Amino acid sequence: MKKMMAIAFGCMIGIFGLVYAAGTVKPAPNGIELPSDYKDWRIISSSHREDNKTLRVILGNNEAIKAARAGKTNPWPDGSILGKLVWKDETHPRWDTAIIPGKFVHAEFMVKDSAKYSDTGGWGFARWKGLDQEPYGKDASFVQECFTCHLPVIDNDYVFTRPSSLP
Amino acid sequence: MKKMMAIAFGCMIGIFGLVYAAGTVKPAPNGIELPSDYKDWRIISSSHREDNKTLRVILGNNEAIKAARAGKTNPWPDGSILGKLVWKDETHPRWDTAIIPGKFVHAEFMVKDSAKYSDTGGWGFARWKGLDQEPYGKDASFVQECFTCHLPVIDNDYVFTRPSSLP
Numbered sequence: 001m002k003k004m005m006a007i008a009f010g011c012m013i014g015i016f017g018l019v020y021a022a023g024t025v026k027p028a029p030n031g032i033e034l035p036s037d038y039k040d041w042r043i044i045s046s047s048h049r050e051d052n053k054t055l056r057v058i059l060g061n062n063e064a065i066k067a068a069r070a071g072k073t074n075p076w077p078d079g080s081i082l083g084k085l086v087w088k089d090e091t092h093p094r095w096d097t098a099i100i101p102g103k104f105v106h107a108e109f110m111v112k113d114s115a116k117y118s119d120t121g122g123w124g125f126a127r128w129k130g131l132d133q134e135p136y137g138k139d140a141s142f143v144q145e146c147f148t149c150h151l152p153v154i155d156n157d158y159v160f161t162r163p164s165s166l167p
Numbered sequence: 168m169k170k171m172m173a174i175a176f177g178c179m180i181g182i183f184g185l186v187y188a189a190g191t192v193k194p195a196p197n198g199i200e201l202p203s204d205y206k207d208w209r210i211i212s213s214s215h216r217e218d219n220k221t222l223r224v225i226l227g228n229n230e231a232i233k234a235a236r237a238g239k240t241n242p243w244p245d246g247s248i249l250g251k252l253v254w255k256d257e258t259h260p261r262w263d264t265a266i267i268p269g270k271f272v273h274a275e276f277m278v279k280d281s282a283k284y285s286d287t288g289g290w291g292f293a294r295w296k297g298l299d300q301e302p303y304g305k306d307a308s309f310v311q312e313c314f315t316c317h318l319p320v321i322d323n324d325y326v327f328t329r330p331s332s333l334p
Contacts, residue, residue, distance in 0.1 A: 046224050048215040051264035057213050094319055097218035101331040131334045152261055164268040167298045
C-alpha cells in the first residue's frame with residue numbers, strides 16, 4: 001500500500017512538473033512575456049556571426065512582416081515584434097563547407113512601442129536562454145546592455161536586421 | 168487625340184505587364200508549380216555555405232512543419248514540401264563579423280510524393296532563379312543533377328536539412 005502511494009505521489013509530481021514546464025515560461029525582468037506563437041512567425045532574414053560562432057534566423061509577427069514587405073521599416077511601426085533565434089554553429093556532417101545550426105542558444109525579441117519604451121528608442125528588449133527558456137537579466141536594468149549594443153544602428157531605428165530581398 | 172490614344176495604349180501595356188508579372192511564374196520543366204504561399208511558410212533550419220558563399224533559410228509547408236516538430240523526418244511524409252531560399256552572402260555594413268543575405272539567388276523545393284517521384288527517391292525537385300523566378304533546367308532531365316547531389320544523404324531520406332533544435 002505504501003509502495004502504491006509512493007508511486008501515485010511520484011506520478012503526481014511528474015505530471016505537475018510537465019504541466020508547469022509546458023505552461024510557464026517566466027516573463028523577462030522588465031515584464032515582457034514570451035510571445036506564445038513566435039515559432040510560427042514568418043521569416044525576415046538570417047545571419048551568421050563569425051565572432052561568436054552563431055547562426056541566426058530573424059522572424060517577425062504579422063505587423064513586422066507587413067512592414068518588412070512594404071519596405072516601411074525605418075521606423076518600424078508600433079506593434080512590430082522581431083524575434084531572433086540563435087544557435088551555435090557547427091559543420092554539416094556530410095558537407096564540410098556548410099555551417100548549420102547546432103545547440104540552441106536563445107530566443108530574443110524587440111517589441112516596438114514608441115510610448116511605452118521611449119527610454120530605449122521605442123523598443124522593449126527581452127531574451128530567453130536555452131531550451132529551458134530562462135529569462136535573461138537579473139533585473140529590469142538588463143535592457144541597458146541591449147540598448148547600448150544597438151546604438152550604432154540608431155539611424156536604422158536601432159535595428160541591425162535588414163529584411164532580406166525576396167521575389 | 169492621337170497623343171491621348173498613345174497614352175491610353177501605353178497604360179494598357181503597362182497594366183498588362185504588371186498583371187502578367189504578378190500572375191505567371193512558369194512551372195519547372197518537370198511540371199512542378201511554384202507553391203503560391205511559400206514565403207509564408209514556417210522555419211525548419213538555416214545554413215551558411217562557405218564554398219559558394221551563400222546563406223540559406225529552409226522553410227516547410229504545414230505537413231513538413233508537423234513532421235519536423237514531431238521528429239518524424241526519416242522518411243518525411245508524403246505531402247511534405249521543403250523550400251530553400253538562397254542569397255549570396257555579404258558582410259553587415261555595421262558589424263564586420265556578421266554575414267547577412269545579399270542578392271537573392273533562387274528558391275528551390277523538394278516535394279515528397281513516394282509514388283509520383285519514385286525514380287528520384289520519392290522527391291520532386293524544382294528551382295526558380297532570381298527575383299524573376301525563371302525556372303531552372305532546360306528539360307525535365309534537370310532533376311538528375313539535383314538527385315545525384317542528394318545521393319550522399321540517402322540514409323537521411325535524401326535530405327541535407329536537419330530540423331533545428333527549438334524549445
